[in-house]
Amino acid sequence: MKNAPFSRVETERDVTAFSGFKTPARTAFFFDVRSKDDLPVLSEAVASANASELPVAYLGDGTNCLFAFDRFPGLLVKNSIPGFRRLEENRFEAGSAEKVHSVALVLATGGNAALLPWIGLPGTFGGAVVGNAGCFGLETADVFETADVWNVFDGRLETLSKPDMAFGYRKSTLKNRTDRFVVSARFDLSLRAPGNPYESMGIAEFRELRRAKQPAGRTCGSFFKNPEGASAGALIDRAGLKGWKIGGAEVSTLHANFFLAAQGADWRDLIALRDLIKSRVSEEFGIELSEEARIITENG
Ligand SMILES: Cc1cc2nc3c(=O)[nH]c(=O)nc-3n(C[C@H](O)[C@H](O)[C@H](O)COP(=O)(O)OP(=O)(O)OC[C@H]3O[C@@H](n4cnc5c(N)ncnc54)[C@H](O)[C@@H]3O)c2cc1C
Structure with a gap:
């Protein structure tokens, strides 16, 4: 994969725009799958990344993704197949x-x-x-x-x-x-x-109803899954963390299961907020929250 032997595979590309939180991020290799004709190249690119032991991750619009890296060392694949x-x-x-x-x-x-x-x-x-x-x-x-x-x-x-x-x-x-x-x-x-x-x-x-229930901005929607018989947002609220901020990351005041990232927020702020919420909810209610959002790390 070192020299990206496929002409459509881009190298060292900025991918900030491709995650819900829009935290600054780059990738070593990037492939935009634009049609079915690109699928054989996708196979070759993934095989090449695997052979080089580089991580691979797929993206749609990235609206459910948090990029927990500054630079992804492998291949990020963006899906653009229309129709x-x-x-x-x-x-x-x-x-x-x-x-x-x-x-x-x-x-x-x-x-x-x-x-x-x-x-x-x-x-x-x-x-x-x-x-x-x-x-x-x-x-x-x-x-x-x-x-x-x-x-x-x-x-x-x-x-x-x-x-x-x-x-x-x-x-x-x-x-x-x-x-x-x-x-x-x-x-x-x-x-x-x-x-x-x-x-x-x-x-x-x-649309008005939706706007009233969910905040707009740099977010990936509900961050945690609702545990059996409970609401993750209500637990976060009851733990006193609604509106809580760490650096550029904030728990929405409208919906406590939504995190918001300020312009230029660092992914580390979002991970720190996640960790704080998980430990506080665990301590107070004995419930282990698990992520609904996809967290893509340097390992994929
Ligand atoms: C403001 C806001 C509100 C939201 N509200 C809701 C809600 O009410 N309900 C809800 O369910 N979700 C909600 N979400 C989350 C998000 O909308 C959904 O999860 C959505 O389906 C993600 O689509 P995506 O194309 O952005 O996928 P991505 O975030 O790009 O990817 C999601 C996962 O799918 C995989 N993936 C994507 N495309 C492909 C592909 N072609 N082949 C294989 N794997 C693929 C990725 O690897 C990743 O694991 C919300 C998000 C935001 C920002």
Whole structure:
């Protein structure tokens, strides 16, 4: 990997823009997967990184990621595979880099409110499938049909069904793996449970509701998973840490499970805030919080 033998693999690139917190970050090698034609190169680049024992990590829009490094010593792969195709009234196929929010907005504007609860949900369909993203009563698994994934080591496309995905709370079988890269996915909106109350809201009204519940800015959304039967945000609040600041990192005063990074904040501030919250919640309530956010370190 030393000389990045692939013409499309960039070297020593600034990747500050590609994480939710936008902390200053660089990577030794960077590959932007723009279409299916790039997938064989992806396989070669990953094989080369592996042969050099360099870490590899995949990114959609990075909205659920914290970069815990100044310089990633390996290969960061950004997904930019576009495409949206309506298959039937309630079925569509999305390229994995299509934005969930944009598709939800287009459908709702056209009179189909099935994805209205996802208006304002940041990120790509690839990220949503991998992490079973969801909110306001609708999870990715609820409408998921199949996904085409690139088997990076065998160099071929595979189609995964819902049972293959083993979806759970903010997880799927594809989470934190580099042997599979999500290329596209199909969704059937008629699979969702009926009666989601948010679907009957107007678009503007729903956006207002979302704005009132979640802070905007440099964040990666909910930082911790909700423990069984509890709310991570409520625990952080009860531990007295709402609004707590370490350097440029802050616990949101609006939603205590959201961290916010000030302009130029250092990733170390965010990690220190995470560590403080974990230990305080553990001490006070005997509950060990685990991260929903993906923390990418120098090791991947
Ligand atoms: C303001 C804000 C609000 C949010 N609210 C919510 C919410 O209500 N509900 C919710 O579920 N999430 C929420 N999130 C988190 C985020 O929107 C979701 O996790 C989203 O699905 C991440 O998509 P992404 O494209 O940014 O993925 P990334 O953050 O880039 O990646 C997420 C994970 O998926 C992997 N990945 C991404 N693309 C691929 C691919 N093509 N192939 C293989 N692996 C891949 C990455 O390696 C990483 O492990 C919020 C985030 C923000 C900033």
